Amino acid sequence: MSDFVVSAERVTKTFGKGGVTALQEIDLEVGRGEFISLIGPSGCGKSTLLRLIGDLVPPTTGEILVNGKSAHRARLDRDYGIVFQAAVLYDWRTVSKNISLPLELGGWDRSRRADRVREMVELV
Known part of the structure; x- marks a missing residue:
């Protein structure tokens, strides 16, 4: 199993046909036991990144792994839970x-x- 609970490699998310690029070529590694914060102004892609990691929306390009599996497989295997802000x-x-x-x-x-x-x- 990977040392990273979450890894994102060259992840881009664009909404709509030729529309808004919310994230472009993002790389992220979160190690087992690490605590991180996503900080930035409104609209910079923090929530989009979390939705991608949670497999609530698919990336346009790139790869996201959760516990060494695709985000989709990890969600289906119930490797994690999601708590919504509202x-x-x-x-x-x-x-x-x-x-x-x-x-x-x-x-x-x-x-x-x-x-x-x-x-x-x-x-x-």
């Missing part, structure tokens, strides 16, 4: 159904989802 609850869903949403999207069957939701609710 609440992303759907007001038309119950609390349980909001908790269940990522499990549903991950293909968990109904019975397994229900058991996991009960476990999570008991924690709070």
Whole structure:
């Protein structure tokens, strides 16, 4: 396994056809146990980089590895979790159904989802 939990090599992200380049040729290595901060003015690409690492959006070019795997594979393998800065609850869903949403999207069957939701609710 890689010494880096996150590595990005020559990562570029452009939005739209010939549109806005949010990141250009970014290289980043985050070692195991390291704590980093992304600092910069609004619009400089901090959130875009985090979305790329989390496989929420694909890079236009370049490669991102998480725990030595592609960001996509690491997400599918559930190697990490994502906590959003602002609440992303759907007001038309119950609390349980909001908790269940990522499990549903991950293909968990109904019975397994229900058991996991009960476990999570008991924690709070």
